[in-house]
Amino acid sequence: MPTRQHDAHRARSRGTAARQESLREHNLSLVLGHVLDADEPVSRADLAAATGLTRATVSSLVDLLVESRVLAEGEPVQTGSAGRPAVPLAPARGTLVGLGLEVNVDYLGVRAVDLTGDVLADVVVPGDHHASDPTAVLTVLAEHADRVVRDLEARKVDVVGASLALPGLVDPTADRLRLAPNLGWSGVDLSALRDLPPFDRLGLTVANEANLAAVAEWRARRRALPSFLYVSGEVGIGGALVHDNAVFGGVRGWSGELGHTTVEPDGPACACGARGCLEAYAGKDALMVAAGLDRLGPVEDLCARADDGDERALASFARGGWALGVALSSFVNLTDVAHVVLGGVYGPLAPYLHAHVTAELETRVLTAPRPDLVVEPSVAGTEAAMTGGAVEVLRGLAANPSSRVTA
DSSP: OOHHHHHHHHHHHTTOOOOSTTHHHHHHHHHHHHHHHOSSOBOHHHHHHHHOOOHHHHHHHHHHHHHTTSEEEOOOBOOSSSSOOBOOEEEOSSSEEEEEEEEETTEEEEEEEETTSOEEEEEEEEOOOTTOOHHHHHHHHHHHHHHHHHHHHHTTOEEEEEEEEESSEEETTTTEEEEETTTTEEEEEOGGGGGSTTHHHHOOEEEEHHHHHHHHHHHHTTTOOOSEEEEEESSSEEEEEEETTEEEOOSSSOOOOGGGSBSOTTSOBOTTSOBSBTHHHHSHHHHHHHTTOOTTSOHHHHHHHHHTTOHHHHHHHHHHHHHHHHHHHHHHHHHOOOEEEEEETHHHHHHHHHHHHHHHHHHHOTTOSOTTOEEEEOSSOTTHHHHHHHHHHHHHHHHOGGGTOOO
16 A cells, blocks of 8 residues: 555554544544454444543544444444443445546456445456557546446445556656556646546546555455565556555655566567567567467467467466566565565466466575465456555545545
C-alpha cells in the first residue's frame, strides 16, 4: 500500500489516541482501521481495549460510522454469564465501494469493490490497445466507468472514489503518464480525464498497474505476507516490491520495471527501444508468438498445447522461464527478497514456468540453496490491479473517514 495509507495504518497499530486539533478525525480513523483490519467482527469493548479510547468515546464514534453506512452491527452475542451482550461490528456490506480501473494492452476494465472485499460490479472489455490513441481509449474507459457508477448509485451504493492503473511510468505530481512502451504512449496528459464523468464528481488517482496489483495481493493474503516481490505478467512485465506492508516506489515512484531488465544485451528488440529485455522473452505476446499462437489469444491455448506435448509450446515456456529466472535472480541478489508472487497471466502459467524459474534461481542466487525463497502464483485473482485500485480508494476512506461520516 502507498506511504500515506501505510503511515495511517502504522499510527493506528500503535493503539494510542491523539490529543490534538484532529482528535475526532484521528480517533475515527483509529476505530475504523481496527475494524477493517480485523479478521473477524469486534465489539465496542474490543475496540476500547485495542485503541486506548474510553468505551463512551468508542460508542460515540461507532454510532457515527454505523449511521454513515461504513460499519454494520451484527446480532448481539452473549460472551459471559453476566452483563450486556456484545454487538459485533464489521465493515458494512454493499454500501460503499471503491472503483478500480485499468488500461492494459489487451483490455479495459472497471471493478467496484466494497468494504468487505465483495465485487459489486466488474466490466472487462477485450481489445488491442497497442499503438492506440490515448484520448480515445481513456474516453471509452470513462464511458464504461460512468455506466457502472450510475448503476451502483441506482442501487443506493455510494462510490467513494476511483483509481486508474496504467502499465507504465506514472508521474502523479505532474498528472502525466511518462511512458507506457507496450501501449505506445508517452507524455500523456491525464488531467483532461478528470473532467469527464464520472471522475468530475468522484475524483481520480492514477498509479502503476503492478503497484496496485501488489496492493490487491497484500490485501488478499490478509496482511500475512508483509514483504514480497509481486511480478505482474501481461503483455508487459511489471514488478512491485512490498516491504514491511508498503510498496517501495523509489524516488519518483517508478521502481519495479522488471520487464525492462536486460537478459541478453544483444537479444530481440523490445517495445521500449532496447534489446534483450525480459518482456521480449517472457511477456504474454512473446510466449504466445514463440509457440506459434495468436498473440491476442487466451493463455489457456498455450497451456493446452503444452499439455498435449507440443514442442513449440514447451520450448516457449522453457525460454520464457529461463529469462524470468535470470531476471529474478538479479532482483533477489540485489534486494534479498524471500517471497516471489507470480501474478497476472503468470498465475495460470506458473505450473509451466516454475521449474525453469527455480532452476535459474538455484544456480544464480548467491545464497542458494535458500529454503526460505518461495516462488508461487498469486491469490489475488485476475486483473488484480483493478482490485488494488479499489482497495486503495477504500484505504483512503480509512485514513479520512470524516469525508463520509455524518456529523
